[in-house]
Amino acid sequence: HQHKFITNNTGKMAKGKAKKSTVKFVIDCAAPVDDKVLDIASFEKYLNERIKVGDGKTGNLAQCGVVITRDRTKITVASPQDLGFSKRQLKYLSKRYLKKQQLRDYLRVIAKSKNSYELKYYQITAGDDEEAEE
Numbered sequence: 001h002q003h004k005f006i007t008n009n010t011g012k013m014a015k016g017k018a019k020k021s022t023v024k025f026v027i028d029c030a031a032p033v034d035d036k037v038l039d040i041a042s043f044e045k046y047l048n049e050r051i052k053v054g055d056g057k058t059g060n061l062a063q064c065g066v067v068i069t070r071d072r073t074k075i076t077v078a079s080p081q082d083l084g085f086s087k088r089q090l091k092y093l094s095k096r097y098l099k100k101q102q103l104r105d106y107l108r109v110i111a112k113s114k115n116s117y118e119l120k121y122y123q124i125t126a127g128d129d130e131e132a133e134e
Contacts, residue, residue: 028118030073044070
């Protein structure tokens with residue numbers, strides 16, 4: 001029981017920007033980006049315009065402290081913990097974006113971990129795959 005007490009108090013972390021106050025959600029788009037079927041910059045812009053935070057409005061990401069960043073294959077959405085940012089909304093918007101780009105038939109949004117998604121291709125197997133229909 002002792003060590004729970006210690007880990008909480010790592011001195012350095014507590015000062016300035018405490019890590020626990022930000023939640024990061026990652027959307028890993030490596031597969032479609034490598035195949036050049038997904039333009040990650042326009043996906044990022046789409047998320048910027050569509051994500052609703054605070055009082056259910058788009059366009060107030062900055063006021064609420066939500067930051068969207070991207071590198072070559074990943075989009076990261078950082079949000080203050082107490083905002084209660086909905087991970088599910090990211091999944092929903094990812095699917096909407098894929099549909100808009102007519103990629104929805106090839107790619108699916110899969111939860112990779114507690115707060116990351118990845119875009120994966122449907123595994124197309126020879127005819128015996130009942131669950132491809134989603």
